[in-house]
Amino acid sequence: MSDNHNPGFNTNAVHAGYHAHSGPVNPPVEESSTYAFENCDDGAERFASRDKKGIYSRLSSPTVNALEKKIAKLEGGFGGIATASGMAAVNAVYYHFLDKDSHVIATASMYGPSRTILENPSFYKKWGVQATLMDTSHADDVEKAVQPNTRLIYIETPANPTLAITDISKISAIARKQGIPLVVDNTFCSPYLQNPLDLGADFVLHSMTKSIGGHANAVGGIIIAKTEEDYNVLRNIIVNIGGVLSPHDAALFFNGVKTLGIRMEKMQESAKRMADFLANHEKIEWVIYPGHENHPMHHLVGEKKQMRGPGALISFGVRGGLAGAKALLDNVKLNTLAVSLGGVESLMESPALMTHAGVPKSEREKAGIKDELARCSVGIEDFEDLKADIEQALEKV
Numbered sequence: 001m002s003d004n005h006n007p008g009f010n011t012n013a014v015h016a017g018y019h020a021h022s023g024p025v026n027p028p029v030e031e032s033s034t035y036a037f038e039n040c041d042d043g044a045e046r047f048a049s050r051d052k053k054g055i056y057s058r059l060s061s062p063t064v065n066a067l068e069k070k071i072a073k074l075e076g077g078f079g080g081i082a083t084a085s086g087m088a089a090v091n092a093v094y095y096h097f098l099d100k101d102s103h104v105i106a107t108a109s110m111y112g113p114s115r116t117i118l119e120n121p122s123f124y125k126k127w128g129v130q131a132t133l134m135d136t137s138h139a140d141d142v143e144k145a146v147q148p149n150t151r152l153i154y155i156e157t158p159a160n161p162t163l164a165i166t167d168i169s170k171i172s173a174i175a176r177k178q179g180i181p182l183v184v185d186n187t188f189c190s191p192y193l194q195n196p197l198d199l200g201a202d203f204v205l206h207s208m209t210k211s212i213g214g215h216a217n218a219v220g221g222i223i224i225a226k227t228e229e230d231y232n233v234l235r236n237i238i239v240n241i242g243g244v245l246s247p248h249d250a251a252l253f254f255n256g257v258k259t260l261g262i263r264m265e266k267m268q269e270s271a272k273r274m275a276d277f278l279a280n281h282e283k284i285e286w287v288i289y290p291g292h293e294n295h296p297m298h299h300l301v302g303e304k305k306q307m308r309g310p311g312a313l314i315s316f317g318v319r320g321g322l323a324g325a326k327a328l329l330d331n332v333k334l335n336t337l338a339v340s341l342g343g344v345e346s347l348m349e350s351p352a353l354m355t356h357a358g359v360p361k362s363e364r365e366k367a368g369i370k371d372e373l374a375r376c377s378v379g380i381e382d383f384e385d386l387k388a389d390i391e392q393a394l395e396k397v
């Protein structure tokens with residue numbers, strides 16, 4: 001390959017971060033919390049230069065570093081910092097930007113705990129942080145919500161579980177004009193479908209627990225910074241707060257992400273067919289799927305657009321309200337009743353009863369999270385089997 005050839009997504013997913021020419025093809029998992037120095041000068045030198053040969057593995061571990069480099073490459077950022085969970089990544093961002101008495105604008109229907117920690121008095125509120133939780137898909141409203149003390153715009157797109165899509169370029173233009181940093185939770189799309197840094201975001205974060213890992217076998221998160229300066233600041237925060245990823249879990253994610261592209265292709269293909277099937281079923285009242293033309297932000301979905309594909313998540317309303325949704329979810333057999341998403345196994349859940357039960361009902365309804373909503377994360381099983389399972393469960397609704 002010539003030096004100016006840019007490898008494609010799948011090539012980077014397999015090879016970026018660690019590429020062996022001899023020896024093991026995967027980065028070794030170093031089970032060592034601390035590293036021996038040759039002598040005092042060597043120790044002093046490693047501390048001074050943050051040498052990658054190792055000091056102490058909360059600061060740096062080769063397995064974790066390889067994963068961080070790989071994901072940073074897939075997102076097009078300067079560098080990544082892996083965290084012990086997606087929530088550790090969300091908290092590191094909030095902690096960094098939200099000073100005493102500051103203000104944050106965030107997507108109302110985002111991941112439940114990302115919202116709850118802005119509203120619960122035990123967290124940021126105790127330092128006077130105010131949050132405006134809103135439908136960030138209306139960019140004009142976001143601009144109007146900016147206050148003199150706004151220190152962060154935090155968006156999740158598509159949002160969870162309404163699949164509302166926020167125009168990242170539009171929000172980034174607003175953020176830039178006002179000098180406010182923009183952070184995007186890109187968990188739902190994964191870097192395969194969407195790269196917020198290319199659209200003007202300053203940081204992108206993921207729960208790697210979901211599509212990046214893809215096999216429901218480990219919990220982890222990552223923050224990717226666009227610039228070296230931001231990267232250094234965030235790394236310093238995370239290693240000192242202490243929510244770092246373990247080398248064992250890093251090894252699981254390092255292997256999981258290699259197949260992200262092919263998994264997403266398969267999941268998305270089945271999700272498109274499932275969304276069509278549900279939209280035509282008499283017991284389903286409505287379907288929200290970014291691939292459908294009736295999605296309000298469908299124009300942002302497609303090749304070379306914000307979302308290069310519609311993804312593998314579908315939200316839909318089951319006839320009969322909460323009881324209808326429960327009847328469906330209690331009767332599926334192959335589709336697993338479980339929270340989480342983006343993995344090889346198809347999962348279904350009720351946000352009103354599970355992921356968003358912590359959000360008061362009136363607030364849920366305002367955010368579009370209705371009682372009859374069931375969320376489906378389509379996996380890589382054979383589509384006909386998934387469809388047959390949902391068909392038989394819908395007979396019981």
Ligand SMILES: *Cc1c(COP(=O)(O)O)cnc(C)c1O
Nearest residue numbers: 085086087111187207209219220
């Ligand atoms: C799961 C999830 C998180 C939190 O990640 P954990 O790994 O569970 O801590 C944050 N944001 C989104 C969109 C998620 O789906």
